Amino acid sequence: MGEKKKFSMLSCILTVICVVFVAEAAAPVAAIGNSQYFWWIFMIILFLLPYGLISSEMGTTYDNGGGLYDWVSAAYGHRMGARVSWYYWINFPLWTASLAVMFPDLYAVITGKELNTIAAIIIELAFVWIVALIARTPTADAVWILNGSAAIKVILAIGVGIFGVMGIAKNGMANPITFSNLLPSFDLDSLSFISVIIFNMLGFEVICTMSDDMEDPKKQIPQAIVIGGIAIAAIYMFSAFGIGAAIPTSEVSTDSGMIDAFMLLTGKEGGIFISAVAVLFGLTLFGNMISWSTGVHEGAAAAAENGDMPAIFAKRDPKNNMPVGGIMTTAVVASIVVVAAPFIPNQDLFWSFFALNLVMFLMSYIPVFPGFLKLRKEDPDTERPFRVPGSGIGLTLLAYIPMILIIVSIIFTAVPLSFDPDTLSATLPITIGAIIFIVLGEIIIRMKGKE
Known part of the structure; x- marks a missing residue:
């Protein structure tokens, strides 16, 4: 056998961008209005930066390939590590199904033809199983897919920003910026976007599970996280500005996506250009799932090999x-969700599945931040190739502020904060689903019986 392929530094950075950067992010958040700029800057400083620094230290110090599972197990033991592994995995088939149901709409944009239910399910299942088959390929062998997906995401996001700037030059600011409308209103609608923005900033730990495929992981992991994080923040801000300044806020909704943004910016709902955007966007969805698959399933495998998850994962x-x-x-599991979805009488089923995946996903991160502080205190002698600067109250705030933001975002996503029928119908399925998955996870953990 020849020498195993290794990631270059550029490939590591592009993989971080592929994993963390979500091309869909800018359009839904632009629905907030000009206060989106406050929220982007707020989250970049108080969440993305500390999360990236902590991931760099934990990923280069506790680097057994299990990602969050390794970190939390080192801090709190196997039982908490098992919970994190379960939450981290169960979100993934729900997320996969959520993206799969977008493909019939992409087909309609590209061809101008609507699919019937059976044909739509076939296309959705094809997405699920193509991702699974490609994900079985070693990451270093599939690096061209990750690099290509990252490049396409960046091109689409910068394209949105450029079209937005062109729209501003031609028609002026669609939403004039004033000091008052830059400030957040802190109402339920605005605060509900916290979870969306945080979701679009997570994933740095995935690159840590790929350390075996790197030339020098102790050096490459922190550099890729820092450089990739800066690039991601800049791209998010540019694309968000393009949409927010060129399109009236009333025309952008929380359901808007990348293709909707291009349609609004160009004034066209079809044609060769919009079809090309739809094809490119579809390719990014494959890259998203393939890049995340390694981190999710390596973590589940590590937990199963330690007896903390069902043996099938090992x-x-x-x-x-x-x-x-x-x-x-x-x-x-994703196939079951895809097949069942059209027959469940709920018009908001897509959001329910996505929001449920979001809640379970965010829950897996809660112990990471206090675990970081605990390991600093109780395991000070372990070599840390990268060390987060600071100490005392500064370091404590650096860890606890992101954790608090995650908890707040879970509350706004999964807890009904008003009791009108619309809110209850949209939120209660998420609340009930989260409780079911938490209880199911506890049953599995108790059956394993490890402390």
Whole structure:
């Protein structure tokens, strides 16, 4: 056998961008209005920066390939690590199904034709299983997919920003910026976007699970996180400005996405250009899932190998050591969701599945930040190739502020904060689903019986 392929520094940075950067992010957040700029800057400083620094230290210090599972287990033991692994995994098939149901709409944009239910399900299942088959390929061998997806995401996001600037030059500011409208209103609608923005900033730990594919992970991981994080923040801000300044806020909704943004900016709902955007966007969805698959399933495999998750997750391909048990389990669960979705009488089913995935996903991060402080105190002698600067109250705030933001975002996503029928119908399914998955996870953990 030849020498195993290794990630270059550029590939590490592009992988961070592929994993963390979400091309869909700018348009829904622009629905807030000009206060979106406050929220982007606020979250970049108080969440993205500390989360990136902590991930760099934890990922280069506790680098057994399990990501969050390794970090939390080191701080709080196997039982808490098992919970994190379960929450981190269960979100993934729900997220996969959520993206799968977008493909019939992409088909309609590209061809101008609507699909019937059966044809739509077939296309959705094709997405699920193509992702699963590609995800079985070692990450370093599929790096061209990750790099290509990252490049397409950046091109689309910068394109939105450029079209927005062109719109401003031609028609002026659609939403004039004043001091008062830059400030957040702190109402329920605005605060509900916290979870969306945080979701669009998570994923730095995924690059840590790819350390075996790197030339020098102790050096590459922190550099890729810092450089990738700066690039992601700049791209988010530019694309958000383009949409927010060129399109009246009343025309942008929380359901708007990248393709909707291009349609609004160009004034066209079809044609070769919009079809090309739809094709490119579809390709980014494959890159998203393939890049995340490694982090999610390596974490689940590490937990299963330690007896903290069902044994199926420990099954690996004997030829390339990829965690095929978890990958195939994800595909099966996502397929069940995709097939069942059209027959469930709920018009907001897509949002319910996505929001449920979001809640479970965010829950897996809560112990990471206090765990970082705990390990600093109780395990000070372990070599830390990268060390977060600071100490005392400064370091404590650096860890606890992101954790508090995550908890707040979970509350605004999963807890009904008013009792009108619309709110209850939209939120209660998420609340009930989260409770079911938490209880199911506890049953699995108790059956394993490890402390």
